[in-house]
Amino acid sequence: MNARSTRSSAVIVVAAAIAGWLLAMPGKAEETQEPVFPPEESVLPVEPDLEEPAGADPLGQLPNELPPLRGVDAATEAPTPEEGIEIPPAPPAFVAPADADVPPSPSAEDLAVPQSPLQIRISRTQGLSLDDALQLALDNNPDIELARLAVESLFEAVREVRAEYTPQVSSQAQYTISRPSELRGVNNDLLSMSLRASYVFFDGGGRNARNRVADSNLEIARDQLALTTQSVRLSVAESYYSLQLADAQVQIAEAAIANSEANLRDTEAQFRAGIGTRFEVLQAETELATDRQDLLRAENDQLLARRRLAELLNFDSPTDAIATDAIEPTQAWEQSLEDTILAAFQNREELEIQRDAFARAQQQAQLALAARRPRIEGFVDYEVSNVFSEPLARVGFVDGYSVGFTISWLAIDGGATDARARQADIDALDAIRTFERDRNDIRRSVEDAFLSLSSNREQIEVAQLAISTARESLRLARLRFQAGVGTQTDVISQQTALTQARANLADAVIGYNLAIVQLERAVSSL
Numbered sequence: 001m002n003a004r005s006t007r008s009s010a011v012i013v014v015a016a017a018i019a020g021w022l023l024a025m026p027g028k029a030e031e032t033q034e035p036v037f038p039p040e041e042s043v044l045p046v047e048p049d050l051e052e053p054a055g056a057d058p059l060g061q062l063p064n065e066l067p068p069l070r071g072v073d074a075a076t077e078a079p080t081p082e083e084g085i086e087i088p089p090a091p092p093a094f095v096a097p098a099d100a101d102v103p104p105s106p107s108a109e110d111l112a113v114p115q116s117p118l119q120i121r122i123s124r125t126q127g128l129s130l131d132d133a134l135q136l137a138l139d140n141n142p143d144i145e146l147a148r149l150a151v152e153s154l155f156e157a158v159r160e161v162r163a164e165y166t167p168q169v170s171s172q173a174q175y176t177i178s179r180p181s182e183l184r185g186v187n188n189d190l191l192s193m194s195l196r197a198s199y200v201f202f203d204g205g206g207r208n209a210r211n212r213v214a215d216s217n218l219e220i221a222r223d224q225l226a227l228t229t230q231s232v233r234l235s236v237a238e239s240y241y242s243l244q245l246a247d248a249q250v251q252i253a254e255a256a257i258a259n260s261e262a263n264l265r266d267t268e269a270q271f272r273a274g275i276g277t278r279f280e281v282l283q284a285e286t287e288l289a290t291d292r293q294d295l296l297r298a299e300n301d302q303l304l305a306r307r308r309l310a311e312l313l314n315f316d317s318p319t320d321a322i323a324t325d326a327i328e329p330t331q332a333w334e335q336s337l338e339d340t341i342l343a344a345f346q347n348r349e350e351l352e353i354q355r356d357a358f359a360r361a362q363q364q365a366q367l368a369l370a371a372r373r374p375r376i377e378g379f380v381d382y383e384v385s386n387v388f389s390e391p392l393a394r395v396g397f398v399d400g401y402s403v404g405f406t407i408s409w410l411a412i413d414g415g416a417t418d419a420r421a422r423q424a425d426i427d428a429l430d431a432i433r434t435f436e437r438d439r440n441d442i443r444r445s446v447e448d449a450f451l452s453l454s455s456n457r458e459q460i461e462v463a464q465l466a467i468s469t470a471r472e473s474l475r476l477a478r479l480r481f482q483a484g485v486g487t488q489t490d491v492i493s494q495q496t497a498l499t500q501a502r503a504n505l506a507d508a509v510i511g512y513n514l515a516i517v518q519l520e521r522a523v524s525s526l
Contacts (some may be wrong), residue, residue: 001349002159007130008287013458024197031137031508032296032303035195038512039288043269047120052201067089069252074317078333078429080283086159093261093497098105103127103443109458110359119324119455120318121318121467122318122320123317123319124317124318124319124320125320125321125322126319126322127229127323128240128313128322128323130240130323130325131235132308133236133237133240133309133321134233134236134311135235136313137233137236137312137317138229138233138425139311140313140314140315140491141232141312141490142314142315143228143232144225144228144229144232147221147224147225147228147229148225149219149226150225151222153220153221153224154214154218154221154304155215155218157215157217157218158211158215158218159212161210161211161214161215162211162383163348163410164200164207164211165207166197167199168197168199169195169196169197170195170196171193171194171195171196172193172196173192173193174190174191174193174486175183175189175190175191175192176188176189176190176191176192176193176385177189178190187469188387189385189387189388190385190387190388191382191383191385191388192383192385193383193385193466194381194382194383194384195381195382196379196380196381196382197379198377198378198379198380199374199377200376200377201373201378201381202373202374202376203370203373203375204369204370204372204374204375205367205369205373206366206370206371206373208366208391209363209364209366209370210366210367212359212360213360216230216357216360216363217360219352219356220353220357220360223353223356224349224353227353228347228352230349230521230526232522233526234517234521234526235312236309236312236313237514237517237526239312239516240309240515241324241510241514241517242305242309242510242512243302243305243306243321243322243323244323244325244327244510245300245305245506245507245510246301246302246305247302247323247327248327248414248503248506248510249298249301249302249503249506250295250298250299250302251410252499252502252503253291253294253295253298254295254302255292255498255499255502256291256295256495257288257291257295259293259474259498259499260287260288260495261288263284263287263288263478263488263495264281264284264287264288264492266481266482266491267281267283267284267488268281268284270484275484277390280371280488283486283489283492284492285469287495292464305509306320306321307320308320309321309323315467327455327506327509327510328509329460329509329512329513330512330513330516331510331516331520334451337446337447337450338518339444340522340523341443341446341447343522343523344442344443344446344522344524345439345442345443347523347524347525348438348441348442348522348523349524350438351438351439352434354431354434354435354438355431355435356430357427357431358432358435359428360411360429361424361428361430361431362424362428363420364420364423364424364427365424365425365428368420368421368423368424369421371410371413371416371420372410372411372413372417372419373409374407374408374409375406375407375408375409376405376406376407377405377406377408377412378404378405379404379405380401380403381402381403382398382399382400382401383399383401384397384398385397385398386398387463401501401518403428442522445518445522446522448518449515449518449519449522450515450519452511452514452515452518453512453516453519454514456508456509456515457512459504459507459508459511459513460505460508460509462503462508463501463504464505465501466501466504466505467498467501467505470497470500470501471498472497473489473498474494474495474497474498477491477493477494478491479492
């Protein structure tokens, strides 16, 4: 055996002894904690290496008992994590605001657009909780404001048709100067004034039908306001959770970069010591570059999510919205699937809209038929006149009156009335079919959200366990690699597994919270 073989055998023996000494002293290895990545508002586990101090992993440590679900078998739930955090109380139920007043004096200045780059530059950021974002949407979202204005307009339309129940009074005054030719008469200056009062005693039910149609239109507009409000709040909640997920992906990518940098340092140290290879260094550099690319994509998704949320909130000046709530399960859902579906059927605005649309169509059919029924209108006319010309000027003012009734009846209209009535009947049938479609959609949306809630609840526990095992596996893989008995491939594989476990946990928590707001929207309590 030559000298080189002897030295190689000695190196292997020494490396094996060091590895055995390290593995035999876990307490010694655990005393060295690797740096924890400190983002400005950390809501995800971002430690780059082996261990972390207690409390540094808010998402990684979930409650001992996650919110229960009725109808879910407890025997099928995942193992309970060892440590937990407190789940915040449920947010208060939404109460629809009163109808907004129409602005008293709209101005053309409200239609202006920015004229300078300084006016569209995003100059500030605003941290928001989910409750803050929902309230801002109620105050600023243009869709909600348009729905409120529609209610105001239709309220005035109801007042307009109510006027048909009151007598109509009109007056007229006329002064005429006539200078006819000598063959036709004398000069004549005539002043006449008249007053007319009329009232429709009977119009075949048309007046009642028009008032009921106006009432139905107003109810539909109010239901549409509630529907728009709920839809906007759901969109805001979904955008807020999308922003939280984007924030989590950024932190996960930053933690992956920190892990890859630590692995590159270990690989370079072994290469300089002569026990590593250049291939391993290049492999570590490639992994680091890939993680940096993932961070760039995550940061881009974060910026897009911020802009989407800011658009829904409609800030007065260009503003970036930042999510400040911690990423954690928000609350429990206390109703079973069947109770939730029944509550949705009772509360959803879509179904109320179709009921009002059906009632409106029935009244429109009556309104169409009323056009061919008799109409009785009473009137009183009073007239005062005076002629300012000789020899009639000495007569002075004279007056007179007339009282009477007008009866009208459209006997033949070529089938126009029947056609309008059939159109209204078709509208009523359309409302019934739309009601059935919306009812099926509501049931499906509730079932989807409920099943998603149950699945994500179990995924949270599984992902928490996966993070713990992946973290320990990474620690052991690094110790083995540093001792020379493991490979860099093992380290990279465990880093990837830990990153994926963190991403899975973030997806599960956000999915759980999304399912909660979707269920609240399903029962119109968001």
